[in-house]
Amino acid sequence: MKEMLKIGIATYNKLPNLTENDRLLIPIFEAKGHKIVPEIWDNPEVKWDTYDLVVVRSTWDYYLKPVAFKNWISQFVNSKTRLINSPEIVLKNSHKFYLKELSKKGVNIIPTLFSSEKIELETIKFWEKVVIKPAVSAGSHETEVFETADLTQDILDSKIETGDWLIQPFLExxxxxxxxxxxxxxxxxxxxxxxxxxxxxxxxxxxxxxxxxxxxxxxxxxxxxxxxxxxxxxxxxxxxxxxxxxxxxxxxxxxxxxxxxxxxxxxxxxxxxxxxxxxxxx
The missing domain is CATH 3.30.470.20 (ATP-grasp fold, B domain)
Known part of the structure; x- marks a missing residue:
């Protein structure tokens, strides 16, 4: 490892000076001899290849710009600039269907229907209340709870007509x-x-x-x-x-x-x- 690293901390345009939590990291890195620069992840002016390391932190609008975010992350795949977490980890983790793989490996996930197409209402009627959430999301974005007795096939279809969705029982x-x-x-x-x-x-x-x-x-x-x-x-x-x-x-x-x-x-x-x-x- 180089004696001094130039480290970018990736944030988004509403927090150009980082969160209060992330600002706590700066003096610790600097005390170890490294240079720290906050950068907005989708700022086209940033030259990411001038950094030794980029730490992904408050990129909190990434799910609203999934294509742009995927392209931004992908540039680090074979780059001399290290990304943390790694681009491979971030790309996989950005889509919640990774939970299906974890379930197959024995992880106790909430029972889930992974939907990329039409779901018949009858398949979820045995749950009294359901949570429907997008597979690419954060902060409860577009997440809704429904009483199944109040759901119709038309409402369900309109909710999940495009994209990938997770449907789960609501845990009281x-x-x-x-x-x-x-x-x-x-x-x-x-x-x-x-x-x-x-x-x-x-x-x-x-x-x-x-x-x-x-x-x-x-x-x-x-x-x-x-x-x-x-x-x-x-x-x-x-x-x-x-x-x-x-x-x-x-x-x-x-x-x-x-x-x-x-x-x-x-x-x-x-x-x-x-x-x-x-x-x-x-």
Whole structure:
């Protein structure tokens, strides 16, 4: 590794100076002798080949520009500029049908219909309530909950008429216990939070009024999550395991390896762990 690296931290145009969490990384990298520059991922003026390393962070509009994002990521495939996570990991993780592969490998995902074409209403009638979400999405974008008794074939068809979709039973535990997010850096557990939606809602993002709490997962749950990380991608520098605890155990919702929130406000040592994982990965 070079003594001094020029490192770009990729963000998007609404956060040109990075998130508060990501800004914590800058002095740590600089203290190790590296130069850090925030860059907007889809800014055509940026010369990415002048960087030794690009760390994908708050590219939070990528799902609204999927073709542009895919092209941007793809330029790093055989480039001298390293991308973290790697372009191969990011490209695969950008489409939630990766969950189908994890299920086949024994990961306990929420029961899911993966739809690229028409779904007959009768096939989901045994679920009282369903969640329908796009396969390329973030932050609950275009995610809706339906009572199956109120669904008609026309409504279902209009919802999933284009693109790829996931249809899942709605787990009532999400309303009360929320979602658990566990962060792994360099394959090792760092910290976790519990995201509780506001009363009457199912969305666990802060912009929808959700509350984020410190969470101490059991050794068994950490082991389960670490196994999911290894099955998904052993070489990931960072991974964010999201799921829900039910009476039947932990159900995986998604593995985020693109631009997850890192929740450093709940982990004072988190930024150091993240930087160490990035540099060790090189």
């Amino acid at each position: 535990e999400i309303k009360s216990a929320g979602e658990i997010s566990m962060l792994f850096f360099g394959g090792e557990f760092s910290h976790a939070i519990q995201k509780i939606p506001k009363s009457g809602d199912f969305r666990v993002q802060k912009q929808f009024g959700a509350q984020y709490l410190n969470y101490e997962p059991s050794r068994e749950l950490i082991s389960t999550a670490k196994n999911i990380v290894e099955i998904t991608e052993k070489k990931s520098t960072y991974a964010h395991i999201d799921g829900v605890m039910t009476k039947n155990g932990f159900f995986l919702m998604e593995v985020e390896m693109i631009e997850p929130d890192l929740f450093f406000e709940h982990a004072p040592e988190g930024p150091n762990r993240f930087v160490e994982a990035v540099l060790k990965g090189l």
